[in-house]
Amino acid sequence: MRRNPSLPVGLTMLLILALFLIVGRLFVDLDEARAVSVAPLRPPSAELPFGSDRQGRNMFAVAVAGTPMTLQIGLTAGLLGVGFGAALAFVAAYYGGKVDNLIKGLVDTGLTIPGLMILITVAMNVRGGLGVTQMALVVASLAWLYPTRTIRSQLLTLRERGYIQIAQMSGMSGPEIIVKEMLPNLLPYLVAALVNSTSAAILASIGLEVLGLGPFEAPTIGMTLYWVNYNAAIINGWWWWWVPPIVVIGTVFIGLFLVAIGLDEVANPRLRRSV
Amino acid sequence: MRPDYVIKRIGIFFLIMWVAATLNFLIPRLGSRSPIEDKLMTQAATGGYLQQGVAEMVREYEAKFGLDKPLWQQYLVYLSDVVRFDFNYSISNYPRRVVDILLEGLPWTMGLLTMTTLISFAVGNLLGAFLGWPRAPRWLHFLMPPLLALHALPFFLLGLILVYIFAFSLQILPLYGGFTTGTIPHLSLSFALDILRHAILPAASIVLVSIGGWALGMRAMMVTTQGEDYTNFADAKGLRPKTIFFHYAIRNAMLPQVTALALVLGQILSGAVLVEVIFGYPGIGTVLFQAIRGSDFFLVQGIVFIVIISIGVATFVLDLVYPLLDPRITYQRG
Numbered sequence: 262m263r264r265n266p267s268l269p270v271g272l273t274m275l276l277i278l279a280l281f282l283i284v285g286r287l288f289v290d291l292d293e294a295r296a297v298s299v300a301p302l303r304p305p306s307a308e309l310p311f312g313s314d315r316q317g318r319n320m321f322a323v324a325v326a327g328t329p330m331t332l333q334i335g336l337t338a339g340l341l342g343v344g345f346g347a348a349l350a351f352v353a354a355y356y357g358g359k360v361d362n363l364i365k366g367l368v369d370t371g372l373t374i375p376g377l378m379i380l381i382t383v384a385m386n387v388r389g390g391l392g393v394t395q396m397a398l399v400v401a402s403l404a405w406l407y408p409t410r411t412i413r414s415q416l417l418t419l420r421e422r423g424y425i426q427i428a429q430m431s432g433m434s435g436p437e438i439i440v441k442e443m444l445p446n447l448l449p450y451l452v453a454a455l456v457n458s459t460s461a462a463i464l465a466s467i468g469l470e471v472l473g474l475g476p477f478e479a480p481t482i483g484m485t486l487y488w489v490n491y492n493a494a495i496i497n498g499w500w501w502w503w504v505p506p507i508v509v510i511g512t513v514f515i516g517l518f519l520v521a522i523g524l525d526e527v528a529n530p531r532l533r534r535s536v
Numbered sequence: 537m538r539p540d541y542v543i544k545r546i547g548i549f550f551l552i553m554w555v556a557a558t559l560n561f562l563i564p565r566l567g568s569r570s571p572i573e574d575k576l577m578t579q580a581a582t583g584g585y586l587q588q589g590v591a592e593m594v595r596e597y598e599a600k601f602g603l604d605k606p607l608w609q610q611y612l613v614y615l616s617d618v619v620r621f622d623f624n625y626s627i628s629n630y631p632r633r634v635v636d637i638l639l640e641g642l643p644w645t646m647g648l649l650t651m652t653t654l655i656s657f658a659v660g661n662l663l664g665a666f667l668g669w670p671r672a673p674r675w676l677h678f679l680m681p682p683l684l685a686l687h688a689l690p691f692f693l694l695g696l697i698l699v700y701i702f703a704f705s706l707q708i709l710p711l712y713g714g715f716t717t718g719t720i721p722h723l724s725l726s727f728a729l730d731i732l733r734h735a736i737l738p739a740a741s742i743v744l745v746s747i748g749g750w751a752l753g754m755r756a757m758m759v760t761t762q763g764e765d766y767t768n769f770a771d772a773k774g775l776r777p778k779t780i781f782f783h784y785a786i787r788n789a790m791l792p793q794v795t796a797l798a799l800v801l802g803q804i805l806s807g808a809v810l811v812e813v814i815f816g817y818p819g820i821g822t823v824l825f826q827a828i829r830g831s832d833f834f835l836v837q838g839i840v841f842i843v844i845i846s847i848g849v850a851t852f853v854l855d856l857v858y859p860l861l862d863p864r865i866t867y868q869r870g
Contacts, residue, residue: 378839468810
């Protein structure tokens with residue numbers, strides 16, 4: 262722990278963000294995240310701590326109301342992806358042979374296709390644009406590929422371990438081995454897979470939003486950046502408009518990344534070297 | 537190289553193409569019956585522009601995708617179109633053809649992508665190799681935390697920050713486009729330099745984010761080469777550390793990195809598309825952004841397919857190069 266601060270530092274970053282969101286809710290009317298609720302283009306003041314954007318949104322309310330939506334999209338897609346991915350990986354590792362080859366081929370092929378392009382095609386064809394929930398489901402549609410791959414390879418190495426083979430010789434049944442012996446050892450990898458796929462899902466959803474395929478009604482981080490880009494806020498010097506979303510995204514991604522690295526070191530002690 | 541290995545790779549390449557084309561065909565049919573009509577009607581209703589040719593577009597769309605033919609027939613027609621790169625007309629740029637617009641944007645994107653991938657791959661791997669080598673200078677280790685922090689960020693986010701610093705605050709680099717507006721692209725040194733200046737910020741957004749990832753992976757690989765027999769043997773033979781580093785350690789540690797390159801190319805391209813949007817770079821990404829804004833259904837479909845094909849080709853080439861790098865590889869393995 263002392264030599265590898267990744268995990269505690271990452272968790273602290275995410276915790277600070279969570280505290281900001283929880284405490285922030287107490288101090289602002291979340292309805293002001295909608296357009297035309299306050300005077301437009303005001304720099305930060307006592308009244309509006311983060312100022313307001315061109316369409317008259319209270320940027321503090323946007324940060325407090327929109328960030329949880331983005332996190333929700335990421336977590337939903339991440340959980341669905343890891344759940345489905347773990348199930349597929351277990352099927353592949355358990356049955357092996359043709360089934361394993363089919364799943365491996367499917368995942369390898371799927372991973373070489375740039376996912377964002379498929380997501381764009383899906384998002385283009387949803388009637389009336391995407392809402393926050395649909396966005397989560399659209400992103401989840403491809404979120405299972407990478408977890409399947411990593412969990413499968415982890416299971417294959419686990420299968421060769423001594424204690425699994427001993428369990429097999431002692432006559433434990435397949436499902437029993439999976440639940441009693443494999444799952445506990447797999448746990449850090451499952452958590453790491455969840456962290457990674459949540460991060461990837463947030464990235465994909467923000468990508469779709471920046472391209473203009475997001476929920477126009479919602480104040481998510483990606484939509485905020487879409488408006489920043491649309492209104493050329495950076496070139497116009499409206500710094501208060503784009504600094505909060507960038508700080509929030511930076512905190513989320515760096516925090517999740519550090520947690521993932523930290524978990525990796527917990528799972529593979531051989532990696533423990535000072536960065 | 538064994539023929540069966542090559543044949544298998546070609547097979548995989550065509551499989552990816554077929555999957556991509558089929559998804560491109562199926563997904564619109566799972567959605568609304570005629571997205572193009574929906575969108576055109578919405579545009580008309582919200583007082584948008586209804587250009588000439590829109591009515592023909594809808595009719596063409598109905599004829600192409602309408603329910604007047606059985607699905608398998610539509611599918612075959614679609615596949616034969618795709619094979620001939622016929623993606624129909626662009627809706628927002630009627631009567632231009634999608635393929636012509638793609639050919640205009642493609643060189644910009646490919647140039648940006650090739651340059652940034654090569655630079656970040658070379659720099660990142662070299663840095664990682666030094667970091668994983670016991671005799672490396674100490675100061676290198678201080679580079680790692682900031683590079684890893686950058687690596688966690690999306691490309692376009694760094695792009696926004698770079699625009700603010702270099703284009704808005706310091707005003708030393710252009711903040712938009714691929715060349716100075718108003719100049720006509722021509723072959724000259726001054727124009728080439730202009731293109732280069734415009735490419736610096738978008739390229740830096742991609743390179744600075746990518747380096748950390750390569751360095752991290754390479755460092756881990758280098759650490760594993762240290763205990764291997766071949767490095768010990770080279771050491772025992774009395775070879776110079778420099779020789780061992782470059783010819784034994786790096787060479788072997790590089791192999792998984794090349795495999796990783798094939799996997800992340802698609803992600804890099806997806807990220808580059810968004811970087812282009814931020815910088816208004818005249819490549820595929822900006823075309824895509826405008827196509828989405830104009831509900832240009834065919835153009836989006838064409839871009840999606842071209843991007844997937846490009847990545848497919850790149851993966852295929854990497855697969856063929858890989859055995860040349862690794863003499864131990866067994867070509868039978870998938």
